[in-house]
Amino acid sequence: MTRNDAQTLDHLTTLEDLVSALPPGSVITDPTSMNAYRWDRANDPNAGVPLAVIRVASTEEVQTVIRFAAATGTPVVARGAGSGLSGGSTAVAGGIVLSLDRMKTxxxxxxxxxxxxxxxxxxxxxxxxxxxxxxxxxxxxxxxxxxxxxxxxxxxxxxxxxxxxxxxxxxxxxxxxxxxxxxxxxxxxxxxxxxxxxxxxxxxxxxxxxxxxxxxxxxxxxxAQRPPTTLVASFPTLDSATDAVLAITRSMRPSMLELMDGVTINAVEDLTRMGLDRGAAAMLIAQSDEPAGHAAVEIGLIEDICTQFGATECYSTDDPDEGEAFIVARRMAIPAVEKLGALLLEDVGVPLPRLGDLVTGIAEISANREVTIAVIAHAGDGNTHPLILLDPTDEAQQERAHLAYGEVMDLAIRLGGTITGEHGVGRLKRPWLAEYLGPDVLELNHRVKNALDPQGILNPGAVLEHHAAR
Amino acid sequence: MTRNDAQTLDHLTTLEDLVSALPPGSVITDPTSMNAYRWDRANDPNAGVPLAVIRVASTEEVQTVIRFAAATGTPVVARGAGSGLSGGSTAVAGGIVLSLDRMKTxxxxxxxxxxxxxxxxxxxxxxxxxxxxxxxxxxxxxxxxxxxxxxxxxxxxxxxxxxxxxxxxxxxxxxxxxxxxxxxxxxxxxxxxxxxxxxxxxxxxxxxxxxxxxxxxxxxxxxAQRPPTTLVASFPTLDSATDAVLAITRSMRPSMLELMDGVTINAVEDLTRMGLDRGAAAMLIAQSDEPAGHAAVEIGLIEDICTQFGATECYSTDDPDEGEAFIVARRMAIPAVEKLGALLLEDVGVPLPRLGDLVTGIAEISANREVTIAVIAHAGDGNTHPLILLDPTDEAQQERAHLAYGEVMDLAIRLGGTITGEHGVGRLKRPWLAEYLGPDVLELNHRVKNALDPQGILNPGAVLEHHAAR
CATH class of the missing domain: 3.30.465.10 (Uridine Diphospho-n-acetylenolpyruvylglucosamine Reductase; domain 3)
Known part of the structure; x- marks a missing residue:
């Protein structure tokens, strides 16, 4: 009999059965070792203590685990690298954390x-x-x-x-x-x-x-992508930067169009000392990967637009390494801001014409709630990452930060936007999904979920509220 | 009470109720007038006589029709312009044909x-x-x-x-x-x-x-797309043309890469007299929409590859109108071949490395079944349209043509391909879907269908076999 013999698997009813059906070393049950798999980067405080962490190496091993879970009604939370930002991989009490980190071919x-x-x-x-x-x-x-x-x-x-x-x-x-x-x-x-x-x-x-x-x-x-030409432009106000974004995307398709606000610029400059304009209210980073000659033309047009909308400083380079240094700075924005305190990381997106209203509204929430909110954005997509700073030792501030977190999503919904552009709903954003989707679309989500997972064992509580098995 | 008053709609139980709930002129029940809406371009001989054709003008009117259909269990076949090629809009006996052709904003x-x-x-x-x-x-x-x-x-x-x-x-x-x-x-x-x-x-x-x-x-x-540069290349064999396609797509992204075989070339030339190479076994039409200068370079590289793989004649032009003439010729391929007889239109696709095997296999089916099969292809996608010619007055040949139609799909499945790349399954290809998807994926399709349309009133018999209401 092989490990995956169907008859054997139908009789996997205890964790011991499952352990013996999988290669040695696959199953972790030691609480301390399991801790490395209980959270993703959302650090959900409500993470449960799982029954086991299982590090699978093949599709067949995943089948074995899922058959056990189906037979026993055990929740299964799949996990890749644990870098999720919405708590989609938060461990569920008594469930299995199914780690796919070994499947790397x-x-x-x-x-x-x-x-x-x-x-x-x-x-x-x-x-x-x-x-x-x-x-x-x-x-x-x-x-x-x-x-x-x-x-x-x-x-x-x-x-x-x-x-x-x-x-x-x-x-x-x-x-x-x-x-x-x-x-x-x-x-x-x-x-x-x-x-x-x-x-x-x-x-x-x-x-x-x-x-x-x-x-x-x-x-x-x-x-392969062609080597890009890069433009960095500093703006005196957030509005002038978001207006420039609108004018750019209306007629062009840059291969990158990112925004950082003043708080972020300073946090990144603290870390990198690369000479960013600390006085700017916003910075745009644009790239063009058009063929030689044409990239310079496209970047030139973007620079003209930035200048027209009040950019105080523009710098462009066709040296890909120099350009990459600015992109690295942008990618370091989250860790850089994280040096200032703990973060609640947002991911709201709006139709492009509402980008200005969104960043203005976020500034108002920041002022009302007395919390610092740094804003970075995939500006050309209208997708922003407001980073809400909090001091974990200050309970009152922590509460205000969580209120701000919800208010940013409420604001995005009011502006015709989404509560998550690219991070996922996970568990952190689930309470806002119903308002965003409305009752009919939410019900449609549940219908599809119930059709494919009638027992509700797959990542219960992520995206949708967990409904008891039918 | 308005037309869409929910209480009224709950009581739409007869066609007369429905007629009175919709604006005058929406509902067609005259058999002759209905004939214009019973078939799409697949001309499914099994089209039924519908209860009514309803030409709706708004989302609310669609709701009215669907509420009637749900209350009475009446099948609804939606229809746009009726240009479908797989019988997805074939009328169902006793059902409603829901024509959306008036909703044109x-x-x-x-x-x-x-x-x-x-x-x-x-x-x-x-x-x-x-x-x-x-x-x-x-x-x-x-x-x-x-x-x-x-x-x-x-x-x-x-x-x-x-x-x-x-x-x-x-x-x-x-x-x-x-x-x-x-x-x-x-x-x-x-x-x-x-x-x-x-x-x-x-x-x-x-x-x-x-x-x-x-x-x-x-x-x-x-x-807006940049004006394209166009290349037309003639090949002595189908194999040399498909080999060239593979070499082109491996490193480049032309904005078009189409193939016509010898039968098609001659049919198009009969119609257009534009001087296509009647002796060629295959013709490739490639376009590049890279920026000025770069398009010529890309087309030059494609021409080099074509020559290397044995192209006997290459002609390129950066005059968009002249290029468009070749594209019009390509778009006329189906009507041109249709002049030779009635058509069974295929839509099989394969992974690019199997494109040569597919066209070779189609030639074998054509020889075995003694039916002419013209081949046109979106070659760069591996998506082909074998056009099986038949004489509607020759019953034996018609039968052979239908056998060939199925054999082409069987061949595509054997080569790791799909039974439909872009036309849809509709009713004509439904008998092959189970073999293509396999039982588990087919069951998954049914599960989603049942979750969203438990009564089975929406386009029953299209894509999936109709299951009786649960």
């Missing part, structure tokens, strides 16, 4: 221009493997060096180049998924067009572990 | 770079409205002048520029849908990133009227 097929990756492969590792074949996997969350591709797919992660190149779902051609009953399905394939049957691959992207467990990802790659 | 917002369109607006009308604002809606089915945007979304339609610019789903930011119980939901919005809740917008795209009725589409637009 990456294969590149240069002929079909695709990558097949295990969910535990890091985004940066996929990018590197693609680059070695002269290809490019575009989606680039700021955390790309530490986040897993499985987590990227689970949250439909975004990043900096999305303003021109789209988000994770645009690059997912296929998925291998283990369903809530332990069956494995392969969806999609290395075909650029396929409309046979419902769009299930797309449905699973962004489902945050609530509909199935991703065990393999098939990604579309494109030819 | 188009509004362009240049600031968010979006279009809001009624499902009955033609693809060409959306393109024209976008162009008037200096913007571009890329997806371009060959039928773009006669197909509706609602049908494009319902089938996740492709086209010629998809090889670089993606398919319909990549441009759908939001949908207004009437669900199977008559509720209306708005999904998504003018936000470039949004991961709040399950990816329902993406699920509805490509669902062919089986999950809900599209009453409004929110589309992402991009800046």
């Amino acid at each position: 990456i294969e590149i097929d240069p002929v079909t221009r695709t990558a097949v990756a295990g969910p535990g492969a890091l985004n940066a590792e996929v990018k590197a493997a693609a680059a070695a074949a002269g290809l490019w996997y575009p989606p680039d969350p700021s955390s790309y060096e530490i986040c897993s591709i499985g987590g990227n797919v689970a949250t439909n992660a975004g990043g900096l180049c999305c303003v021109k190149y789209g988000v994770t779902t645009d690059y997912v051609l296929g998925l291998t998924m283990v369903l809530a009953d332990g069956r494995v399905v392969r969806l999609g394939g290395p075909r650029l067009k396929d409309v046979a049957g419902l769009s299930l691959t797309k449905l699973f992207v962004g489902s945050e572990g609530t509909l199935g467990i991703i065990t393999e990802v098939l990604l579309r790659l494109i030819p | 188009i509004e362009i917002d240049p600031v968010t770079r979006t279009a809001v369109a009624g499902p009955g607006a033609l693809n060409a009308e959306v393109k024209a409205a976008a162009a008037a604002a200096g913007l571009w809606y890329p997806p371009d089915p060959s039928s773009y002048e006669i197909c509706s945007i609602g049908g494009n979304v319902a089938t996740n339609a492709g086209g010629l520029c998809c090889v670089k610019y993606g398919v319909t789903t990549d441009y759908v930011l939001g949908l207004t849908m009437v669900l199977a119980d008559g509720r209306v939901v708005r999904l998504g919005g003018p936000r470039l990133k949004d991961v709040a809740g399950l990816s329902l917008t993406k699920l509805f795209v490509g669902s062919e009227g089986t999950l809900g009725i599209i009453t409004e589409v929110l589309l992402r637009l991009i800046p």
Whole structure:
């Protein structure tokens, strides 16, 4: 009898059965060792103590775990690199944390221009493997060096180049998924067009572990990006910067268009001493990856717009390394602001014309609640990351910070925006989902969830409120 | 009491009730007049005689019709422009044909770079409205002048520029849908990133009227395309042309890469007399829309590859009108071949490395079954349209043609391909869906369908086999 013999698996009813059905060393039950797997970067204070952490190495092992979970009604929280920012991987009391961090294989097929990756492969590792074949996997969350591709797919992660190149779902051609009953399905394939049957691959992207467990990802790659030309522009007010963003995106497709506010600029400058303009209220970083000659023209047009909207200083460079230094500064924004205190990290997005209203409204919330809110934004997408600073030793301030966190989402909803552009709902944002979606769309979400996971064992409490098994 | 008063609608139990709840002239029941709405371009011989054809003008009217259908268990087949090629809009006996052809409004917002369109607006009308604002809606089915945007979304339609610019789903930011119980939901919005809740917008795209009725589409637009440079290359064998395609797509992203085989070339030449190479076994048409200077370089590289793989004649032009003449020739391929007889139109796709095997295998099927099969292809996507010619007066040949139709799909499945790349499953390809998806993925399709349309009133028999109401 093999480990995965169906008859055996039907009789996995105790944790001991499960341990003996998996390779030695797969199951962690020691409380101290489990602590490394109880939280993602949202640090949800309500994380439970799981029954076990299981580090799987194959699709078959995931099936074994899910069959046990289905047989026993045990909740399963899937986990990639644990870099999630919304608590989508927070451990559930008495549940299993299913860690996919060992499933890291990456294969590149240069002929079909695709990558097949295990969910535990890091985004940066996929990018590197693609680059070695002269290809490019575009989606680039700021955390790309530490986040897993499985987590990227689970949250439909975004990043900096999305303003021109789209988000994770645009690059997912296929998925291998283990369903809530332990069956494995392969969806999609290395075909650029396929409309046979419902769009299930797309449905699973962004489902945050609530509909199935991703065990393999098939990604579309494109030819390597051309070396970019970079512009950095300082603005005297936030409004002037967001107005410039609107004027730029109206007619152009820069390959990057990022914003940092004054608090962020100073935090980054504290850390990097690279000479950023500490007096600026906002800074835009734009890149163009048009072919030689044309990038300079595009960046020139963007610079003209910035100047027209009051930029006090513009600096552009076609040296990719020098440009990359500014992008590194942008990517360091969260850790830099984190030096000032603990963070509540927001991810609200609005239609582009409301970007100015959003940042103005955030400033008002900051003033009313007496908490510092640093703002960074994938400005060209209208997707902002207000970083709410709090002192964990000051209970009153902590409470005000949490109120501000909710008010920022309320504001985004009022402006026709979303409560999460790229991080996911997880557990932290779940209380706002109902208001955002409205009762009918929320009910539609529950209907699909119940159809695919009728027992409610997959990541219960993430995205949607947990309903008891039917 | 208004027309849409809920109490009234709960009591719509006869067609007379429905007629009186809708504006005069909405409901067609005269058999001759209904004939114009019983078939799409698949000309399904099994089309039924519907109870009524209803031409709706608003989301509210769609709700009225669906509430009647839900209350009475009446099947509803939604219909845009009737240009579908797989029988997704074939009328069902005793059902309602819900024609959305009157819902044609188009509004362009240049600031968010979006279009809001009624499902009955033609693809060409959306393109024209976008162009008037200096913007571009890329997806371009060959039928773009006669197909509706609602049908494009319902089938996740492709086209010629998809090889670089993606398919319909990549441009759908939001949908207004009437669900199977008559509720209306708005999904998504003018936000470039949004991961709040399950990816329902993406699920509805490509669902062919089986999950809900599209009453409004929110589309992402991009800046106008640059004028393209065009290359036409003739090849002595199909293999040499498909080998060239592989070599091109490996390192480049042309904005178009189309193939026509010898039968098609001659049929088009018969119609256009534009001087195509009648002796060629295959012709590739490639375009580059890179910026000035760079397009010539890209087309030069593609020409080098074509020559290297044995192209006997290459002709390139940077005159957009001259280039467009070749594209028009390509778009005329289906009507041109149709002059030779009735057509069974295929839509199979394979991973690019199997494109050569696919066209070779199709030639074998053609020889074995003694039917002419002309092949055109969105070659850069691996998506082919074998056109199986038949003489409707020759019953034996007709039977052989239908056998060939199935064998082409069987071949595609064997080669790791799909039975439909961009036309949809509809009713014509439904018998092959189970083999393509396998039992588990098929069951997953049914589960989602049952969750969203438990009565099975929405387009029963399209995509999935109709299961009786639960």
